Amino acid sequence: MSTTPALDPAHTALLVLDCQPAVLAALPGDGAREALLDRVEEAVAAVRAAGGTVAHVRVGFTEDDWAAVPDANTSFGPVARYRALHHEDPATAVHERLAPRDGDIVVRKTRFGGLSTTDLDRRLRERGITTLVVAGVSTGGAVLSTVVDAADRDYRLHVLSDGVADPDAEVHDLLLRRVLPSRAGILDTAELRALLRAA
Template sequence: MTTPDLPEIAPERTALLAMDFQNGIVASVPESDALVERVKGAIADVRAAGGTIGYVRVAFTEDDWAKIPATNKTFGALAAARMMHHEDDATRIDERIAPEDDDIVVRKIRFGAVSTTDLDDQLRDRGIDTVILSGISTSGVVLSTLMDLADRDYRVYVLTDGVADHAPDVNRVLVHEVFPSRAHLIDTARLAELLKAA
């Protein structure tokens, strides 16, 4: 599914975010290898057009765990179990889409990519006003980041075949019924077309 009459994409003002594509998460969603390959292709297309690539991963230090209150249902449990330590292999970005030297890479400690990182500053420093989202999971990092970036007045695209969720029905509802009022929907094939036309 793509949004009809999409606005043109200016690659020099555009970033594609690959969110939570890390070793401990990728295999937890259906057809993960195909998902990674599609995102890998989108990354290559954006790079070739002169756009920016950003990577977001979730990982914690001892200090991070210590600061998470038990009132936080999700992250309190992660902290109590000492899961997703920033040096663990589970928190490393999947090597098939590994970052390159000039890419943005941020480490987050909550669902969204913005609230606990300097991602917004890094995007603005590069003149980015358009962000394309890919990630795992649609109901976690993608939803949270979409809402935050929309509130900050970015033009937001969701790469519909570059997102996945542990619950496919949840993915479908978010992509088809929630996201269209907040973001432009685009698949990897349409993204490639828009970048070639830029």
């Protein structure tokens, strides 16, 4: 039996990070991508059914965004140089299986973390959100950065263990086992559904 406190949907948001065709393409194998989308889709449905908030965070750049990235940024400098991930490119849209609905939050970011270059924190707090469940791609990029930042902002945090993925399986496993648990609870989609029902 889980000792994790129930999740109050009124104060809970599921963050769906970088579930965009351009980012999902980095995961090895079509099967892994489809399996991840299955589980995230299931989590989105559970949170919506319980009356919680779904927030979609996608990465995408305008011309001005590219121009503002310094060459010293080893992660995003190449993105800017090659004019990758344009915000209007269909490959940077939220994956069609997870398409936002009325009432969802949708933000566009230009760095790894979901909070640092967006107004997501403000929009969550305006809705009274105090608990975040983090899903998406990648465990070592957007997920890690968002969890660290959100912990510093005093959110109660959970990472959806079967709803996150990384191109590097070893990094993914290490983060889930050794790093993320110091800042967030680790639960899977079945536990998420149970905790939402228990509220």
